[in-house]
Amino acid sequence: MLSIRNARxxxxxxxxxxxxxxxxxxxxxxxxxxxxxxxxxxxxxxxxFPSLTDAHxxxxxxxxxxKEEIATGLDAAxxxxxxxxxxxANTKPVNDTAAVTRFxxxxxxxxxxxxxxxxxxxxxxxxxxxxxxxxxxxMRAAGCVAVSNDGRPLESAxxxxxxxxYAADLGMVFIDHCEDPHLARGWLMHEGDVSGMLGIKGQxxxxxxxxxxxxxxxxxxxxxxxxxxxxxxxxTVDLIAWGKARGVRVTAETCPHYLxxxxxxxxxxxxxxxxxxxxxTADDRAALREAVASGIVDILVTDHAPHAAHExxxxxxxxxxGLTGLDLALSLTWELVREGALTEADVxxxxxxxxxxxxxxxxxxxxxxxxxxxxxxxxxxxWEVTPEALRSRGKNTPFLGRRLHGRVRHHxxxxxxxx
Amino acid sequence: xxxxxxxxxxxxxxxxVTQLDAAEVRRLLDLAAGFQEINRRxxxxxxxxxxxxxxxxxxxxxxxxKTSFDVAAKRLSAxxxxxxxxxxxxxxxESLKDTGLTLQAMNPDVIVIRHQSSGAARYLAELLPxxxxxxxxxxxxxxxQALLDCFSLREVWGDxxxxxxxxxxxxxxxxxxxxxxxxxxxxxxxxxRLCAPRTLLPAGVDHWPAEVYSDLDKAMDGVDAVMxxxxxxxxxxxxxxxxxxxxxxxxxxxxxxxxxxxxGCRVLHPGPMNRGLEISSAVADAPExxxxxxxxxxxxxxxxxxxxxxxxxxxxxx
Numbered sequence: 001m002l003s004i005r006n007a008r009x010x011x012x013x014x015x016x017x018x019x020x021x022x023x024x025x026x027x028x029x030x031x032x033x034x035x036x037x038x039x040x041x042x043x044x045x046x047x048x049f050p051s052l053t054d055a056h057x058x059x060x061x062x063x064x065x066x067k068e069e070i071a072t073g074l075d076a077a078x079x080x081x082x083x084x085x086x087x088x089a090n091t092k093p094v095n096d097t098a099a100v101t102r103f104x105x106x107x108x109x110x111x112x113x114x115x116x117x118x119x120x121x122x123x124x125x126x127x128x129x130x131x132x133x134x135x136x137x138x139m140r141a142a143g144c145v146a147v148s149n150d151g152r153p154l155e156s157a158x159x160x161x162x163x164x165x166y167a168a169d170l171g172m173v174f175i176d177h178c179e180d181p182h183l184a185r186g187w188l189m190h191e192g193d194v195s196g197m198l199g200i201k202g203q204x205x206x207x208x209x210x211x212x213x214x215x216x217x218x219x220x221x222x223x224x225x226x227x228x229x230x231x232x233x234x235x236t237v238d239l240i241a242w243g244k245a246r247g248v249r250v251t252a253e254t255c256p257h258y259l260x261x262x263x264x265x266x267x268x269x270x271x272x273x274x275x276x277x278x279x280x281t282a283d284d285r286a287a288l289r290e291a292v293a294s295g296i297v298d299i300l301v302t303d304h305a306p307h308a309a310h311e312x313x314x315x316x317x318x319x320x321x322g323l324t325g326l327d328l329a330l331s332l333t334w335e336l337v338r339e340g341a342l343t344e345a346d347v348x349x350x351x352x353x354x355x356x357x358x359x360x361x362x363x364x365x366x367x368x369x370x371x372x373x374x375x376x377x378x379x380x381x382x383w384e385v386t387p388e389a390l391r392s393r394g395k396n397t398p399f400l401g402r403r404l405h406g407r408v409r410h411h412x413x414x415x416x417x418x419x
Numbered sequence: 420x421x422x423x424x425x426x427x428x429x430x431x432x433x434x435x436v437t438q439l440d441a442a443e444v445r446r447l448l449d450l451a452a453g454f455q456e457i458n459r460r461x462x463x464x465x466x467x468x469x470x471x472x473x474x475x476x477x478x479x480x481x482x483x484x485k486t487s488f489d490v491a492a493k494r495l496s497a498x499x500x501x502x503x504x505x506x507x508x509x510x511x512x513e514s515l516k517d518t519g520l521t522l523q524a525m526n527p528d529v530i531v532i533r534h535q536s537s538g539a540a541r542y543l544a545e546l547l548p549x550x551x552x553x554x555x556x557x558x559x560x561x562x563x564q565a566l567l568d569c570f571s572l573r574e575v576w577g578d579x580x581x582x583x584x585x586x587x588x589x590x591x592x593x594x595x596x597x598x599x600x601x602x603x604x605x606x607x608x609x610x611x612r613l614c615a616p617r618t619l620l621p622a623g624v625d626h627w628p629a630e631v632y633s634d635l636d637k638a639m640d641g642v643d644a645v646m647x648x649x650x651x652x653x654x655x656x657x658x659x660x661x662x663x664x665x666x667x668x669x670x671x672x673x674x675x676x677x678x679x680x681x682x683g684c685r686v687l688h689p690g691p692m693n694r695g696l697e698i699s700s701a702v703a704d705a706p707e708x709x710x711x712x713x714x715x716x717x718x719x720x721x722x723x724x725x726x727x728x729x730x731x732x733x734x735x736x737x
């Protein structure tokens with residue numbers, strides 16, 4: 001057994017008792033003595049968090065190991081506080097067969113036998129081409145937990161309908177990357193004041209919202225769930241709120257960078273801030289903050305998208321979209337807590353409880369019998385975002401050089417100490 | 420030399436007119452006026468930049484801008500060499516970074532870059548220690564064009580820019596000329612109007628410091644000058660225009676429009692012109708049209724820019 005003494009859970013000092021892979025009890029600090037022979041870990045007031053779940057990452061393996069490997073991505077995840085990550089299918093080959101799913105899981109087990117645990121997301125269409133439905137049942141059997149065409153927005157409403165229907169039979173949630181491919185053609189950033197002055201082709205927020213509206217209407221018509229990926233605009237938030245008010249089974253995610261940055265991060269043609277969907281306006285950022293706090297947007301994800309340094313060291317049109325996220329997510333979220341935009345309890349909800357609920361994954365609410373997946377967080381620690389400070393192979397983040405608060409000091413999964 | 424300002428030029432590069440202030444613009448135009456005088460002499464060459472090297476790196480097609488820089492450099496006795504995309508390593512997939520570093524290894528004093536990517540000149544300037552002149556990057560900026568346009572107008576207006584009204588007509592959305600001219604003309608006190616169908620206006624144009632029109636007759640009312648932009652014929656294929664003849668009927672500048680402007684209204688065009696599409700042939704050949712003056716101004720203005728950048732580290736009066 002393991003006793004974590006004098007941790008801080010939300011606003012209370014607590015002791016945590018663990019037996020093997022399960023939580024036994026969480027009690028007010030000092031009220032119960034640890035059992036005889038129990039290993040005792042003194043937390044010295046560090047904050048106790050349930051391990052986080054990231055429902056949207058790109059781990060690049062197979063095919064793009066120079067950007068990231070499953071091993072390096074999971075290492076970054078562990079140190080970022082994540083116990084579970086869901087990886088998207090846009091690898092090479094695409095994860096559109098059970099063989100690729102099994103390969104991913106094998107690579108995860110080899111490199112991280114004690115976790116973080118990997119949950120592959122099945123490609124919705126063969127080769128992510130948006131034409132034929134991928135063999136979702138075989139991928140479900142191999143270990144995929146959800147389905148998405150992420151990275152390649154789906155043009156056909158008919159195909160979206162069939163994916164929702166087929167995935168629902170298998171108990172898989174459909175995660176949709178909403179982006180009208182016609183309105184978004186050739187874009188490099190959000191279409192607005194900044195793109196106009198920089199002379200850059202932009203994409204309007206309406207393109208995201210139009211597809212989100214399509215998905216919400218289909219979900220209502222079919223009575224099936226849909227999860228809207230990386231929401232970036234007020235318009236989409238309003239549509240999700242409208243859908244929820246109508247009782248549609250729509251859930252949604254956004255990322256810390258949409259809560260902290262806006263289109264002005266692209267001034268100076270900063271390729272590190274080029275991301276899909278693009279950083280939008282200050283008004284969109286404000287709407288997303290409210291939506292995350294209120295639960296209209298259900299969860300946070302990183303959309304971790306590592307790239308090699310030389311790929312971002314380019315002009316804006318040639319640099320790929322995406323930024324590295326697993327190392328940074330919790331510290332960035334903590335900036336929002338420090339600003340008062342979110343509470344510590346929101347962090348538990350957004351990064352742990354709700355993603356596990358939506359995707360049917362194990363979760364730790366510190367109730368007896370829950371999985372012993374937790375970490376100790378030093379909220380007062382400050383650190384500078386440097387390439388060396390990031391465990392991910394991808395160093396591509398517009399937060400480079402920023403001083404952040406909060407570091408994960410110790411992490412246990414299934415009751416075993418990862419570090 | 421004509422530049423009698425004792426302060427060293429503070430800028431390593433010329434990337435956009437927004438980096439300049441009005442005093443620097445005036446200094447640059449004054450210097451260009453001196454070079455314009457040299458250009459009118461029987462012997463048009465001075466030894467000012469002897470031993471200096473200017474690289475003309477044109478990754479996007481250009482005839483007049485490249486020739487203009489080449490003539491400008493040679494009249495100052497600089498050595499020039501040109502690198503274009505065709506036949507270069509860029510066609511073999513070499514990155515802009517590696518091309519830039521390769522050029523820098525030859526130790527040039529100034530690199531003039533034209534590139535299809537907005538921000539390319541800035542990228543190169545941050546990478547390299549030599550001076551970088553933006554010869555046009557994507558839809559973003561074309562500072563030397565804006566400077567030569569102002570030089571041409573100054574020859575007509577003198578220093579009397581404040582309160583003047585100028586219309587920029589045509590494909591504003593995809594025009595680096597429009598963006599640079601808007602900033603520079605505003606800096607000199609000119610009121611700028613823009614006129615185009617909405618499909619050729621950029622996002623956020625309502626927040627630009629300009630009056631925006633879609634009706635050319637109204638836009639021309641009382642202006643002191645009009646700057647036509649070249650219409651890229653592929654805009655029709657891109658679905659931004661129904662057909663070119665309709666565009667021409669609505670936006671081709673002819674004398675009917677000029678009569679709505681102030682008497683003496685001047686016409687500018689960065690060239691090459693599509694006669695009969697954005698400008699009528701009669702207007703293009705009219706004395707009000709400054710197109711050929713702009714070409715001459717281009718050489719003088721670029722001589723001034725190359726001079727300021729190539730000599731800025733030699734101390735004192737550049």
